[in-house]
Amino acid sequence: MPTRRRAALILAALLVLALASFWTALAAGSIPIAARDVLAALSGQDTPSADIVRELRLPRALAGFACGGLLALAGALMQVLLRNPLADPYILGVSGGAGVCALLAILLGLPALGVNGLAFVGAFGAMLLVFGLAHGDGSWTQMRLLLTGVIVAAGCGALISLMLAIAPEDRLRGMLFWLTGDLGQSGSSWPPLLALAITLALAMPAARELNLLARGAMQAQSLGVAVNRLRHAIFLLASLATAASVTTAGSIGFIGLIVPHLVRLAAGNDQRLLLPASALAGGALLLLADTLARTVIAPQQLPVGVLTALIGVPVFLLLLSRQPR
Amino acid sequence: MMPPLLSTSDLSVEIGGRAIVCGLDLQVAAGERLAILGRNGAGKSTLLATLAGLRPPAGGQIALGGDALPTLSPRQAALRRAWLGQTQADPFGSTVLETALTGRHPHLGRWSWESPRDAALARSALQAVGLGAMENRAVHTLSGGERQRLGIAALLAQAAPLYLLDEPLAHLDLNHQMAVLELFAGAARDCGAGVIMVLHDPALAHRYCDRALLIDGDGKHTLGGVDDVLTAPILSALYGYPLRELLSGGHRCFIPE
Numbered sequence: 001m002p003t004r005r006r007a008a009l010i011l012a013a014l015l016v017l018a019l020a021s022f023w024t025a026l027a028a029g030s031i032p033i034a035a036r037d038v039l040a041a042l043s044g045q046d047t048p049s050a051d052i053v054r055e056l057r058l059p060r061a062l063a064g065f066a067c068g069g070l071l072a073l074a075g076a077l078m079q080v081l082l083r084n085p086l087a088d089p090y091i092l093g094v095s096g097g098a099g100v101c102a103l104l105a106i107l108l109g110l111p112a113l114g115v116n117g118l119a120f121v122g123a124f125g126a127m128l129l130v131f132g133l134a135h136g137d138g139s140w141t142q143m144r145l146l147l148t149g150v151i152v153a154a155g156c157g158a159l160i161s162l163m164l165a166i167a168p169e170d171r172l173r174g175m176l177f178w179l180t181g182d183l184g185q186s187g188s189s190w191p192p193l194l195a196l197a198i199t200l201a202l203a204m205p206a207a208r209e210l211n212l213l214a215r216g217a218m219q220a221q222s223l224g225v226a227v228n229r230l231r232h233a234i235f236l237l238a239s240l241a242t243a244a245s246v247t248t249a250g251s252i253g254f255i256g257l258i259v260p261h262l263v264r265l266a267a268g269n270d271q272r273l274l275l276p277a278s279a280l281a282g283g284a285l286l287l288l289a290d291t292l293a294r295t296v297i298a299p300q301q302l303p304v305g306v307l308t309a310l311i312g313v314p315v316f317l318l319l320l321s322r323q324p325r
Numbered sequence: 326m327m328p329p330l331l332s333t334s335d336l337s338v339e340i341g342g343r344a345i346v347c348g349l350d351l352q353v354a355a356g357e358r359l360a361i362l363g364r365n366g367a368g369k370s371t372l373l374a375t376l377a378g379l380r381p382p383a384g385g386q387i388a389l390g391g392d393a394l395p396t397l398s399p400r401q402a403a404l405r406r407a408w409l410g411q412t413q414a415d416p417f418g419s420t421v422l423e424t425a426l427t428g429r430h431p432h433l434g435r436w437s438w439e440s441p442r443d444a445a446l447a448r449s450a451l452q453a454v455g456l457g458a459m460e461n462r463a464v465h466t467l468s469g470g471e472r473q474r475l476g477i478a479a480l481l482a483q484a485a486p487l488y489l490l491d492e493p494l495a496h497l498d499l500n501h502q503m504a505v506l507e508l509f510a511g512a513a514r515d516c517g518a519g520v521i522m523v524l525h526d527p528a529l530a531h532r533y534c535d536r537a538l539l540i541d542g543d544g545k546h547t548l549g550g551v552d553d554v555l556t557a558p559i560l561s562a563l564y565g566y567p568l569r570e571l572l573s574g575g576h577r578c579f580i581p582e
Contacts, residue, residue, distance in 0.1 A: 004438050083416050205435050215415050221379050224403030224431035269417045
């Protein structure tokens with residue numbers, strides 16, 4: 001029996017987890033900062049380490065949390081939209097389009113702002129392309145949307161391989177970091193945070209309808225869901241959330257696929273709980289992964305996408321093995 | 326005078342360019358039960374989905390409770406008719422009670438959660454189909470017949486005055502077939518529900534329905550009282566197989582020659 005009380009308790013627990021991961025992200029690094037100094041820096045006092053916390057770690061932590069939340073939320077929405085547990089935010093080619101344009105920008109030697117801007121153009125272009133092709137004749141089937149998206153993503157993948165093959169040596173590292181995801185280059189943290197808040201605010205009113213959509217379009221329609229309108233809205237929302245994250249931090253893998261499943265295994269499949277819980281858990285997981293990525297072999301940094309997978313896989317397998325069959 | 330629960334005028338239904346019915350005029354009033362019969366692929370499910378407003382008709386009008394379907398929002402339609410499809414799928418898994426509660430969706434506001442009253446309605450619907458003890462079971466652990474009854478429980482929880490049932494007896498053993506037919510007969514008799522169901526057994530259709538709509542599959546249909554329409558000659562022509570009619574204990578039976 002789904003109740004508000006149970007949902008509130010689970011969300012409160014995840015909020016604590018998210019705050020703890022923020023704390024770790026601010027305190028840990030190549031220069032460890034004591035708890036007292038972190039608090040002092042956050043409250044605006046000028047201590048020697050205040051600049052590191054306020055100028056470097058806090059914006060990066062906020063951007064990381066927002067991107068993780070966006071990816072997990074977009075993944076949860078895509079899984080319902082396509083009624084496919086294997087769907088992730090990148091399945092319909094949004095990150096492929098962003099990748100092609102971002103690598104092109106790196107290849108041309110554009111500054112970070114240009115890379116981000118072109119990445120968003122690419123993500124948006126891929127979204128419109130998939131929507132137009134899948135929806136061209138007015139019909140809309142999951143299979144057609146899925147196939148169109150996968151093929152567009154494959155085409156983008158080929159272009160990305162081509163650019164990697166012809167790229168000069170000195171650009172290659174930056175391109176590879178973009179492809180696995182990198183929070184180091186993520187300018188301002190406000191756009192992704194705002195995108196996360198807007199996506200969640202727009203998706204939550206439709207959460208119970210999404211529960212029905214997961215059971216099938218006819219079933220949902222017979223129970224009073226305006227199915228086509230809902231599908232279009234969810235497609236646009238999930239794509240824009242993905243675009244916002246990819247533009248900020250590159251295509252960080254795994255979060256969007258695994259976090260919704262983690263939450264589903266632990267707390268069930270009611271979207272009213274799943275959507276906000278995925279946002280919190282995705283944000284916390286990416287924040288922890290990014291903190292590890294910049295501390296494990298500091299001062300050198302690892303690609304964060306590698307660590308999201310290294311943390312996510314064992315946690316997921318553990319939960320799966322504890323699940324009653 | 327209450328408007329009929331469902332009425333169609335000059336209704337045409339097509340699928341893939343093939344006509345299923347043409348010029349169908351049908352009224353279903355409170356307490357009435359109608360069976361739809363026809364061969365495999367004749368278009369029974371397509372017709373039922375069209376009557377439910379889930380796909381557009383090729384021509385003509387359909388009204389629910391006196392209001393034309395295009396003027397009703399999906400939610401308003403869901404409060405006037407409940408539709409049982411042939412498959413109930415849930416790729417992500419849920420419990421029996423959660424599935425029964427889906428029937429309450431059209432009654433709830435956008436932000437509301439299921440109340441104890443909704444839960445009580447869902448539980449009594451589960452009781453009615455004999456799943457009362459299974460509310461915490463995961464749906465994927467149920468048998469095909471139990472899943473079918475769970476679909477019917479969700480339908481009962483929806484509490485709409487008109488039931489559109491696509492093969493409600495699929496996967497059910499004999500005693501549950503009779504229990505389900507008795508359940509909807511009781512709903513029609515005691516609560517004034519209208520019932521339209523796709524059936525494959527003309528004997529059960531004769532016993533549990535007032536009227537029958539026979540679909541030929543090439544655009545022609547026959548609509549009439551069960552005593553007039555469900556006869557050996559007509560059914561033999563419908564199914565393309567000779568049937569013999571027997572009378573036993575006041576019930577008509579049809580056996581293949």
